Amino acid sequence: MSSSGTGSHMSDTEKALKDTLELLEWPRLCEYLSKFASTSQGCRECKRLSLPLDVSASRQRLAETMEIGALDELIEGGLSFQGIHDLEDTLFHCFKGGVVSGEQLLEVAETLSSARRLRRQIDDPQVRPVLTTLLVDLATLPELEKLLKFGLEEGGRVADRASERLRDLRQKCQRLRLDRRAVLHELLRRNAPIFQDTAIGDRSGRPVLALKVGATDKLAGIVYGNSASGNTVFIEPHAVIPLGNKIASIETEICNEEHRLLTSWSKEVGENFSSLEHLGKVMLQMDLALARTRFGKWIGGVPPTLYEEFDSPFMFRDLRHPLLVCQQLNSQGPVVVPVSLEVGSTVRVVAITGPNTGGKTVTLKSVGLAVLMARSGLLLPCVESPSLPWCSQVLADIGDEQSLQQNLSTFSSHITRIGRILQAVEDVEGPSLVLLDEVGAGTDPSEGTALAIALLRNFADKARLTIATTHLGGLKSLKYSDSRFENASVGFNSETIQPTYRLQWGIPGRSNALDIARRLGLDSVVVKNAEDLMGPKGLEDVDNVIRGLEEQRQRQQIAAEEAAALLARTELLHDQLISQWQKQCLQSEEMQEFGRKKVENSIRKGQKEVRSLIRRLRDVGADGETARRVGQRLRQLENDYQPAIISGNSQDWAPQVGDQVRLLALGKAGEVIAISDDGLQLTILCGVFRSTVCLADVESLDGRKPRDVKTVVNVKPLSASGPNPSVRTSRNTLDVRGLRVHEAEVVVEQYLRTNFGPLWIIHGIGTGKLKRGLRQWLESLPYVERVADAEQRDGGTGCSVVWCK
Template sequence: MQSTVDIAAETLQLLEWERLAAQLAQFASCELGRQLCLALPLASEQKEAQRLLTETTELLGLDGLLEGGLSFVGVVDLTNFLKLCAKGGCASGEALLELAETLAAARRLRRQIDDPLLRPVTTALLEGLRTLPELEQKLRFALEDGGRVADRASSSLEGLRRQLLGQRQERQQRLQDLLRRLAAQLQDNVIAQRHGRPVLAVKASAAAQFQGQVHDSSASGGTVFIEPQVVISLGNRIAELEAQEREAERRILLQLSAAVGAEIDSLLALQKCLGRLDMGLARARYSSWLGAVKPELGGQHWQLRELRHPLLMWQERREGGQPVVPVSLQIDPNLRVVAITGPNTGGKTVALKSLGLAALMARAGLFLPCVGTAKVPWCAAVLADIGDEQSLQQNLSTFSGHVKRIARILAAIEALQSRNGEGLAPALVLLDEVGAGTDPSEGSALATALLQQLAATVQLSVATTHFGELKALKYNDPRFENASVEFDEASLRPTYRLLWGIPGRSNALAVARRLGLPEAVLQAAATLLENQGTSTVNSVISGLEAQRQRQQEAAEEAAALLMRAELLHEELQQRWLQQQQIKLEQQGQARTQLVGSIREGQKEVRQLIRRLRQGNAGGEDARTAGQRLKLLEATHRSVVANQQPKGWMPSVGDRVRLLSLGKAAEVLAIADGGKELQLRCGVLRLTVPLEGIEGLQGEKAVPPAPPQKALAFIPVDVKSAASSSIRTSRNSVDVRGMRVHEAEALVEEHLRRCRGTLWVVHGVGSGRLKRGLRSWLEGLAYVDKVCDATQDEGGPGCSVVWLR
């Protein structure tokens, strides 16, 4: 078990975890949180890590809601002070006052945070927390600003201070009187202090005649500082009272310290809670500064898009470093080993460290600096062998240092397996230049055996290498995958991008050329590579890289096309819904109009029946009413028929859904009277029955009705067409006696409210009003036609306006 702890601690050092913790500590608000951030503990269980992530999320949201964010002003580290009080010691007034400020700050934070519904995890931290308002009130009553014990803290102390004030005032008055009377014997008219006693600066020549006690003299000897005899007794009394005052103050401070000591357990718990809250807030603010996202912890799938190394981001933003190039990692659950290849200085080690830090940050409750949805499996341990382990003190070569560390990693894995039972150890292993530092053939064999062992025992291992044999493991074992860092041969520089699926070339010659190695040496090396057949392998890898690049570009274009198609489909669907809504509104308006017309007809019938009963109506009135009722019935039937659902039949060029394939197809032709359709679905052309398709919105196709014999055309008189609608008081307007422009305004107002037909009663007269209205109406775009009404509705004295 100790080996696991040792190698885990070494891994933290290799990944520079302390630097990240120091950067996090700069976001802490108080010393309590700063010290916890510097330690930055890692969760030992997945449940605890998830709790920390949720806590970070809750504090991040609350910090953004409050104006100025959560404030820890007034919170101080009271560890030593509390220990002193617990042992019965006497604390200073300043420390006691700081405790009162901390209690007030804790109570304010609890009010801001406490919300079990919105912040259940953070609120749980406050459970059982005591802010001790009585103790705070007691401390504030007894202490003044600066930690001075207040007069109100004790009646005896208040009496002593009144006596002190009186004695000091009396001594001051006597000294001022001496300054006026003995001004000739004094060097200066200022009352000085020597050894805590008031003195006067007396000339040396007059010192013998001046009664008092000498306390000091000037460097030249010309001045002697003497405490006058008349104030010595007062000074002694003041010193005695001051000692009594200090003793009274100490008694009060001891009482307050004892009150603090009695609540030591609650205060220690309070201080621990405040520290954890401040560390959680620091995690939230640091994650926000990184632009990080909350990871989904658990499962077996790794998904980290555009992951950036947090330490490099700090260098970029705070120290003016180079922009950080992100790496993307997509590791399926069935993969156990990823071999990263490529040139030196290409970013392989940075990719390893970024992945290791991501796993550690998730365990510590930190968000990850990537984009999209981040998925990280639970890693109970992160074990790494990164860097040069040559040690002259221990007489270890580079290879020996790597081997000793790998041996400790394997021992730690075995301990994890024994603790978790059978199965893969929940660990992430990072190996930099595995098998390097010895004979290439032996190092390659050792590295292959090691990675195969790790594939059988560890959840995930990521190794960087230059060995070609490791690149070929993927093609024999599905648990292995290749990745490579990209190299731009045009500029002879790495791009630091991580490519998946194909191995990379070391590009040693290109790197050496960029670093200034003589061309003759490079040419000789290239010739040797050709003789060894290595150039052929590099050519194959180069072709794979080019093919992957083309596939990547094609995939990006396809994704863009898919996105545009989805947007177009969404827009079309929205328009279809709008049309359906308009159709429903129009049907409702027609139905309302029909109901109104029926009610008008029923009203006329009731009036006719009433007139018949009264004997005021003749047979012609009854005949006219009967015709109107028949017209109402015909209109009602036509509206009902239009509202009945009609069968849908596709046309040539329409897009339909082919039920057998579940895909969209285009109608090329319609055959057999509409019962068969010729469709094109992608590259397929096929003939299907009408029942085998449906509309894109789920409409069912109905074959067209068989053709009926054409009916003979019966000419209809235009005038009689006016009787196809019923005239009522609501669709009639009387403009007789008006001028043309007045009649136009009134008719236009009725046309806006009219539905169907409008009767305009203008009379016969000279015909000027009728001609003016007819000319104006025929020029309106929404007017279909204008004709004279039937004889029973006014004849030439009434015009019927038909709207489009």
């Protein structure tokens, strides 16, 4: 969506797109996003964030956002891009044959090292397939990194070890410097009276002594100037001039050798330009993805679902204006009031009406920014899972009276911008979202209404969705003549003279000007005259109709909520009756013949009446009174049948192979896959977890206990001093694979409290986290003697054996 030109060279379409981004304050959102970038280039790219050109690119960005976000949560302290530098200028300079500084070359080495670390953390085709694909052709050039780090010290200084010649020259230069300093100190010692002080100064890189102004004839040398007071002359003694000349000559050789090395290393960087440039782009792409996910979590965002189909619906639940959310989080401002939108596939135009300051413009901007954010791979400040069609462009004409940069409130400005929007819709393929604020305003109401209707019908033919705010009453009736139109309004409390900022769908907003004027104390005579001028008495009062619709909508909403609650309770009772009937059918025919027939007749009668109640609640004409009567009858049915349901919970229950049971220790359901010969031990499969438990440790899913629980006994050795069994069996083996550490502890403790002898615990190898957690816990128990790995035939390191004291 970025423009390719500026000023007069921009087309109408490009101007319309540019105006839209400014009106929706997209650059301000990008500024917030840039604060979450980890690198300087990432920050720069966030501020000028580009919009993908197709739905696959948008989905790619969203997948990157979600994958790197999950990884960022797993790593303690989060994913770090420390050491990644902006190499664009350095690489270009080296590619052109230039020589860069040691500090710049060291940044190249640090970037290679950090990129290698990030690749190790990110590379996982199973968990992060999208990000891993980006790393396929990534070259981190370890040899180049080693070369640069060997030849450069911290700060970019060329190290002595970089070459023998450099080392020898520096050592020779250092010896000469020491010799020169010794000569100067000797001069200071022998001629102390003629010097102002004993410090050795520096002038133009040459050592000088502070000689008293009257003693210049007592020490030969080169004068480099006087002090500000004129009492001191700075002179380089002749005795050290030859040494200084030699040092200068060697320093020149040192500089030439350093330049030779930097030239060689810069050439190496230039020869790897393509690999380094690609690495920089991948690291930038990763940094942008991380910035998107951290920004999304900061605003409480959720991932949207993007559809390719033109007529896909817009679904936003509790959408909050992203910039207002940022403002609230930054300054602890007021809570942002959300809006919910559900625009069906056949709706093309939504007309939002209502009073000023009610939130109409905020709604427009919220939707526009949400569409741009979804296209850019950002998370949306909504709840649940928002969905929308991928829009090739968002076009807006929003008059902002608070803008100091442009005057967009005049009729001519609106028409100019709308003309560009019409052209953009014609020029660009794909679904378009058009946002119009106060369409048709700024001119004669009748002409403005006619123009607005014509515009909206045109957009209904060409754009995927147009949302327009208006005060023109003529637009409120379009819904009733064209199914592509829908009405919405912002709520207003006439008692408090305050907007509610809530968006109401299906009904237009009514004018509140006279109500506001009356409550603000305007002369009642003026208000009464205004009401008389509203229209002839015999004509239908549109505001009264709208008021009646609002009241009816509230009543229907309350009735619908009550009916939904009753329907849920009724269907639950229906399910309970069906379940009870099925249980009765399974009982012995000889023992339950008389009672079964009686209960079946009663249940069938109850089912018939419950189904009748459900049909009454589902009827389109059901109202509050219907719901109330159904509720009364439902409570009677509950009282009549509840005792039978409760009494039906037989305690005479025995699990069979294939039954679903609940493990009391874990509170989880599992399947019975085997039963011991005596019926007292069950093998349960709970997900990937398999364990053998006592019959008393399970119950049915509906809460029934197994029969003969009291007969269950724990087999113990005949003598405490007898030898413990050393053979692994199904009874002394627990399989805890797939459980968390604390869940496995519960299962193991349950066994240890009811059994004796060694216990084999199968925990698998995996990452070792489960094994380490169990070992640490077992070793802390006072009644555990020791824990060791099982023998190889019993599982080796994937199984631990526990001996109790």
